[in-house]
Amino acid sequence: MSPDTAASATWPADLSAYCFEVPYSSDTVLFDSAKGIRLFDTAGRQYLDGLSGVFVTCFGYDCQPIIDAIKNQLRVLPFNPPLHGTNRPALELARALVDLAPASITAAKLVNGGSESIEAAMRLARLYHRTHGNPGKVKILSHYHGYHGSTFGSLSLTGRPDVTRFGPGVPGIVHVWPPDCLEEFWGVDAEIAQNLAASMIERTIQAEGPDSVAAVIVEPVIHLRGMAVSTTAYLSRLREICDRYGVLLVFDEIVTGFGRTGQPFAAQTFDVSPDMLCVGKGISGGYSPLAAVLMSQKVAEILGTSGGQLSFAPSHTYAANPIASAAGAAAVRLFHEGSFLTRIQSLSEYLEPRLRSTIAGRGDLRAIGLLYGVKLAESGAHGRGIGAAVARACLKRGLVIRGQDDWIVMAPAFVTSKTEADEMLDILGDALDAVCGGCQ
Known part of the structure; x- marks a missing residue:
């Protein structure tokens, strides 16, 4: 089920009383529950959180x-x-x-x-x-x-x-x-x-x-x-x-x-x-x-x-x-x-080279610890909006990141496993292929 279908099936008919943090759109998710680093919406669809909420949920959602x-x-x-x-x-x-x-x-x-x-x-x-x-x-x-x-x-x-x-x-x-x-x-x-x-x-x-x-x-x-x-x-x-x-x-x-x-x-x-x-x-x-x-x-x-x-x-x-x-x-x-400084170092050493490979020349990686930013090469009709386009493509595939102007950012939770990290990068790679195509 796509996010658009899930949203239309689960949102209340009247949203007039609620003022959203950012403008409501077909991409807006009605979150329902979470476990580990995975979020679930009211239609049951799951999302890997590659942003720790917004640099916040470093220990996951069920600590x-x-x-x-x-x-x-x-x-x-x-x-x-x-x-x-x-x-x-x-x-x-x-x-x-x-x-x-x-x-x-x-x-x-x-x-x-x-x-x-x-x-x-x-x-x-x-x-x-x-x-x-x-x-x-x-x-x-x-x-x-x-x-x-x-x-x-x-x-x-x-x-x-x-x-x-x-x-x-x-x-x-x-x-x-x-x-x-x-x-x-x-x-x-x-x-x-x-x-x-x-x-x-x-x-x-x-x-x-x-x-x-x-x-x-x-x-x-x-x-x-x-x-x-x-x-x-x-x-x-x-x-x-x-x-x-x-x-x-x-x-x-x-x-x-x-x-x-x-x-x-x-x-x-x-x-x-x-x-x-x-x-x-x-x-x-x-x-x-x-x-x-x-x-x-x-x-x-x-x-x-x-x-x-x-x-x-x-x-x-x-x-x-x-x-x-x-x-x-x-x-x-x-x-x-929990010796989290050691865990952060280990996860960052695992993630950074794989993220660099996933980007594959489609942008410049900025990395420090578990903070990652990618300055994307502007591509086709997306131009300066390419960051938001990649973030939307990730969301449709079940990954939460942030994108704006010509950049995207990721900040995985400290408790992210290597298997989950690989899953994030697979989704990101698919999203980059869909938005950027062969712009390498």
Whole structure:
């Protein structure tokens, strides 16, 4: 049964009350259940999840240790009055995240989602400079073609034309070109592009006035550029530039964090320590909305009290919720106890050469850990829409990936077996044959 037939047979007649995340189409799936890394729709059709939901379900859809932690917490304390105290799972999770992060990180603020963690980092950056007697340092630099979230502040950092329909963003945001864009749009050599992009950030800080710039926020791997991977040299230059001008460096690790790049965080993969890490998605394995902003000592100390405890408000009603925190604490424990860094390395070593063979010259592979992006060669009528066409062809064949513009991305769950990986690549190969034909 095709997805189109399944959808027409199982969707309710009236969908007018529900606002979809993306526009409804004949490809929209009504999911019903899941097991392992397989999803099932209401017509019984199954889909291999090659995207971990959206970089989230790294332990699959039936991870018993996390399920048990949530069930146990539900029985004991489903919610606590946030204006009057906190809960033990939140304390446990904060300590576990700090221990997982680079040594420079000393504190964690728990929030509900990635956008919220970005917003918290923006506020913390401005508060940091105000506390140190520099209230004019409020501007924040971010990359064109990056993505940082859907709330208004985080969306303002997203330098893409498709978000301008909401009108002007918050003031004080300045966009700069990432190395990948210099390579593609201006034909700059890769190594030169890395150096030039870093120099442009320094020039931008100088042009805006160092006394007005609070922070630089970047994704170490830019998802919406088809997983454009930064280099250690580029990120190290950013660290040096930020230190030179008294600017905070923030890594948006919503996608790259929690093992995706082969280390707990991309900061460790690239051996560059930012002042703040924004983390989310895989942090709870997808079992509860959860994210965090992780802070270095110099940032955390502005939040301290005479007793040494930290506080940062205003916050949100469900921040550090006991159920979400229990899910996150269980996920971090499982990450350690299950030796998942070793499993990630093994699966990535198996997948990458086979994925490269599957692509077979029809695009350029970007790979780091279990994050894969393919910049596709534009083909025929599809042109710049070839990524979406390949993703649709995969979905029709029972594989979930993401595709947009001229790229596709995959991010298999950490628990994916080699047999399941081979099945994913077989489907991807068929989809590429159908869309690209012989464009090799």
